[in-house]
Amino acid sequence: MPTNSIQAITANRLSDGMVVYLTAQGQWSERIRDCQSADDPGMAEALIAQARQHAESGQIVGPYLFKIARQDGHPVPLGRREIIRTTGPSVGTDLNRSKPRE
Amino acid sequence: MPLIKHGKLVEDTWHDTDDFADVQALAALGPVIVNLAVWRQHRDAILALGGTLGLRLAPGQTPDIVAADLHRFSLIALEFARFTDGRAYSQARLLRQRHGFKGELRAVGEVLRDQLTFMLRCGFDSFSVDTKRQAESILDAVAEFAHWYQPALDGAATIPALRRRAVDRGEAAAPAGCAANWAY
Amino acid sequence: MYRYDEFDHAFVTERVAQFRAQVARRVSGELSEDEFKPLRLMNGLYLQLHAYMLRVAIPYGTLSALQLRKLAHIARSYDRGYGHFTTRQNIQYNWPKLGEVPDILAELGEVEMHAIQTSGNCIRNTTADPLAGVAADEIDDPRVYAEIIRQWSTLHPEFSFLPRKFKIAVTGAPNDRAVTRGHDIGLRMHRDDTGTPGFEVMVGGGQGRTPIMAKTIRSFLPVDHLLSYLEAILRVYNQLGRRDNIYKARIKILVQGVGVEAFAEMVEAEWRHIRDGALDLPAAERDRIAAYFAPPPYEDLSADCPALDGAIDADARFAAWVESNVHPHKRAGYAIATISLKPHGGIPGDASAAQMDAVADLSEEYGFGEIRISYKQNLILPDIPKADLHALWLALDSWGLATANAGRISDIIACPGLDYCNLANARSIPIAQRISERFADLARERAVGDLSLNISGCINACAHHHVANIGILGVDKKGTEFYQITLGGVADENAAVGAIIGPAFDEMQIADAVETIVDVYLQQRETDEPFIDTYQRIGPGPFKEKLYAPDQAR
Numbered sequence: 040m041p042t043n044s045i046q047a048i049t050a051n052r053l054s055d056g057m058v059v060y061l062t063a064q065g066q067w068s069e070r071i072r073d074c075q076s077a078d079d080p081g082m083a084e085a086l087i088a089q090a091r092q093h094a095e096s097g098q099i100v101g102p103y104l105f106k107i108a109r110q111d112g113h114p115v116p117l118g119r120r121e122i123i124r125t126t127g128p129s130v131g132t133d134l135n136r137s138k139p140r141e
Numbered sequence: 142m143p144l145i146k147h148g149k150l151v152e153d154t155w156h157d158t159d160d161f162a163d164v165q166a167l168a169a170l171g172p173v174i175v176n177l178a179v180w181r182q183h184r185d186a187i188l189a190l191g192g193t194l195g196l197r198l199a200p201g202q203t204p205d206i207v208a209a210d211l212h213r214f215s216l217i218a219l220e221f222a223r224f225t226d227g228r229a230y231s232q233a234r235l236l237r238q239r240h241g242f243k244g245e246l247r248a249v250g251e252v253l254r255d256q257l258t259f260m261l262r263c264g265f266d267s268f269s270v271d272t273k274r275q276a277e278s279i280l281d282a283v284a285e286f287a288h289w290y291q292p293a294l295d296g297a298a299t300i301p302a303l304r305r306r307a308v309d310r311g312e313a314a315a316p317a318g319c320a321a322n323w324a325y
Numbered sequence: 326m327y328r329y330d331e332f333d334h335a336f337v338t339e340r341v342a343q344f345r346a347q348v349a350r351r352v353s354g355e356l357s358e359d360e361f362k363p364l365r366l367m368n369g370l371y372l373q374l375h376a377y378m379l380r381v382a383i384p385y386g387t388l389s390a391l392q393l394r395k396l397a398h399i400a401r402s403y404d405r406g407y408g409h410f411t412t413r414q415n416i417q418y419n420w421p422k423l424g425e426v427p428d429i430l431a432e433l434g435e436v437e438m439h440a441i442q443t444s445g446n447c448i449r450n451t452t453a454d455p456l457a458g459v460a461a462d463e464i465d466d467p468r469v470y471a472e473i474i475r476q477w478s479t480l481h482p483e484f485s486f487l488p489r490k491f492k493i494a495v496t497g498a499p500n501d502r503a504v505t506r507g508h509d510i511g512l513r514m515h516r517d518d519t520g521t522p523g524f525e526v527m528v529g530g531g532q533g534r535t536p537i538m539a540k541t542i543r544s545f546l547p548v549d550h551l552l553s554y555l556e557a558i559l560r561v562y563n564q565l566g567r568r569d570n571i572y573k574a575r576i577k578i579l580v581q582g583v584g585v586e587a588f589a590e591m592v593e594a595e596w597r598h599i600r601d602g603a604l605d606l607p608a609a610e611r612d613r614i615a616a617y618f619a620p621p622p623y624e625d626l627s628a629d630c631p632a633l634d635g636a637i638d639a640d641a642r643f644a645a646w647v648e649s650n651v652h653p654h655k656r657a658g659y660a661i662a663t664i665s666l667k668p669h670g671g672i673p674g675d676a677s678a679a680q681m682d683a684v685a686d687l688s689e690e691y692g693f694g695e696i697r698i699s700y701k702q703n704l705i706l707p708d709i710p711k712a713d714l715h716a717l718w719l720a721l722d723s724w725g726l727a728t729a730n731a732g733r734i735s736d737i738i739a740c741p742g743l744d745y746c747n748l749a750n751a752r753s754i755p756i757a758q759r760i761s762e763r764f765a766d767l768a769r770e771r772a773v774g775d776l777s778l779n780i781s782g783c784i785n786a787c788a789h790h791h792v793a794n795i796g797i798l799g800v801d802k803k804g805t806e807f808y809q810i811t812l813g814g815v816a817d818e819n820a821a822v823g824a825i826i827g828p829a830f831d832e833m834q835i836a837d838a839v840e841t842i843v844d845v846y847l848q849q850r851e852t853d854e855p856f857i858d859t860y861q862r863i864g865p866g867p868f869k870e871k872l873y874a875p876d877q878a879r
Binding site for chain 1: 357373374672751801
């Protein structure tokens with residue numbers, strides 16, 4: 040079992056609803072590998088507070104903490120819901136269903 | 142709190158309060174709005190004061206329960222505990238249409254710009270809002286819609302009524318049979 | 326079909342302008358998300374797992390070719406080239422950008438469509454029998470009344486902030502193809518002793534975590550009283566429905582709580598105050614709307630069609646399609662054709678922009694330019710001359726739209742599930758794909774016959790699994806998806822809620838479990854007995870025994 044105490048912040052971008060992750064620079068990225076991870080509850084608390092400010096100022100909607108693991112140094116989401124949010128719908132690759140719009 | 146009445150930002154001359162020492166203290170406040178519990182408990186003493194009276198009803202307090210006393214109030218305030226709680230719309234229509242209440246009907250609580258037209262159409266004519274800025278921003282909300290389907294209390298001609306008039310004037314033809322429809 | 330006049334156009338134009346301004350206020354920060362959310366929901370705009378989702382109403386499931394082309398254009402220009410048709414006669418776009426939604430609504434307005442009240446705690450898009458106007462068993466066209474309800478309910482000043490969403494369905498025929506008992510209000514047309522049409526009014530149906538079939542509170546309501554009676558029901562509900570618990574806020578819980586007789590009396594008492602008033606439906610207004618739904622210019626055709634018979638004899642695939650996807654029309658020489666949006670292994674209810682354009686073209690080439698959307702998430706061409714069915718089928722086949730499975734086990738209703746939906750606990754679509762692949766063999770699927778199978782990804786039951794012969798509900802158990810099976814649900818005029826058969830199956834077992842159920846049925850059925858009759862005759866025992874037998878690897 041991977042350690043499950045590591046968390047990161049995700050939200051949806053206000054302008055287009057796309058899944059985004061809070062980065063170490065306080066920016067929002069569509070790529071989970073850019074996410075800032077929080078290894079302890081104190082840091083998680085600080086990150087979510089920052090994210091809520093961004094929600095209030097209208098960049099993003101509905102930020103929350105979710106659990107991640109590190110594989111080969113990269114963050115990977117835990118749980119089906121977050122996996123699907125990261126990779127897109129799992130229902131086939133036609134009609135641009137499973138990849139972000141370029 | 143800023144008050145909008147009959148489409149204008151006006152001074153609120155009413156005291157809407159749950160907080161007073163005793164019934165006699167109400168007399169000093171001028172026109173006063175009391176809640177249903179206070180009214181029920183002190184009805185006779187409040188009437189003895191002889192002042193101008195308003196009543197505030199919470200969501201779920203149907204006007205039916207004070208129907209016999211409605212003529213004693215110059216104002217009824219209906220509470221929007223949350224703007225998503227739409228019970229006051231029904232209370233308003235019942236007051237106006239069933240009980241013939243002619244006094245000021247005031248919306249209090251979470252009164253937001255985008256609900257204003259619904260409130261007007263249900264018979265509200267004054268609105269207590271949180272800030273002056275909000276009051277200014279909601280004044281123009283009323284102008285957003287000129288067309289409605291349902292008969293309501295703002296006096297607006299409904300779309301069915303407008304249609305009948307247009308047909309009467311010969312300006313709008315009745316549906317032109319299926320051939321025209323199917324050539325969409 | 327109904328056409329907007331200048332007033333309907335003005336109304337929708339005002340609505341688009343209002344929403345454009347609301348979006349601008351949201352983007353500028355004047356509106357918080359909490360304040361904006363109910364406003365966007367009232368225009369059908371959700372924020373889902375990956376993006377915004379826009380739900381557009383297809384009132385009473387009727388579209389013109391022009392409207393369907395517009396839906397295709399929106400899919401291509403503002404989305405990712407496809408749309409998803411739902412059980413309640415809506416289409417959903419999964420990837421619109423917030424700033425472009427007002428443009429989409431403006432484009433919809435051009436073809437007399439909108440997304441008003443496709444979400445939120447208000448009166449939703451009124452649904453109707455998809456075979457309205459063409460079904461042989463019809464008393465009167467339900468779309469006339471659905472349109473009257475649409476106008477009355479749109480931005481209703483009193484009923485736009487109800488305790489919970491509110492859904493109305495209308496059928497004009499004794500055979501219920503609109504699941505009227507599954508709605509908050511179901512309206513079913515009857516004739517009284519004098520032959521006058523009126524509605525049986527059923528209240529308190531709904532699915533979700535407490536599936537209840539609506540109860541009749543009035544056996545006959547003359548049609549001219551329709552709106553005042555609806556207003557009485559809504560007024561009672563708006564005042565007394567629970568607002569403290571989202572799971573107990575639907576009208577079904579109120580009706581259940583006070584009892585159906587007491588609820589009916591409250592409605593009647595309210596109605597006595599408001600009947601014979603401004604909401605009465607003058608015959609002239611009813612006739613005005615009814616004229617829009619006048620029959621198209623049918624030709625006098627013979628009921629016999631040798632060309633069709635010949636094509637059926639010559640082509641077994643076409644014969645199979647006719648058997649499952651073609652239904653009798655009230656006019657001699659015409660037929661109703663179901664276009665399945667359920668290709669084996671495909672995504673139930675999805676259509677690409679190119680497919681939508683193709684169907685629009687075919688509706689003009691072979692019909693009168695009209696398309697219907699069914700409860701089953703399929704498209705229907707309502708007026709096809711029998712002699713044109715083969716040519717239509719060939720064209721549909723070239724677009725991957727000729728799957729011969731309407732009403733069969735692979736005609737699966739599935740919600741978007743965890744692949745798209747913010748509320749879902751488990752995926753629905755991949756399960757539907759897997760099960761339908763198991764029944765891709767045409768002969769096998771024909772042998773199984775008519776059988777409904779619906780898959781919901783959470784207890785909200787958007788795919789109506791409770792009223793499917795085989796219902797599948799996705800649940801989450803400690804981060805793993807499991808699937809619970811119910812058997813015995815019925816969605817027609819004998820609507821019934823299915824019963825849970827036993828412990829849930831995991832993602833790898835669920836398709837096998839469905840096959841086991843089908844095998845039990847095939848072993849136990851008597852000649853020509855449909856699945857639901859066999860189930861009702863033998864009960865859950867034999868199914869349970871086989872599903873949970875020790876030798877079944879679970």
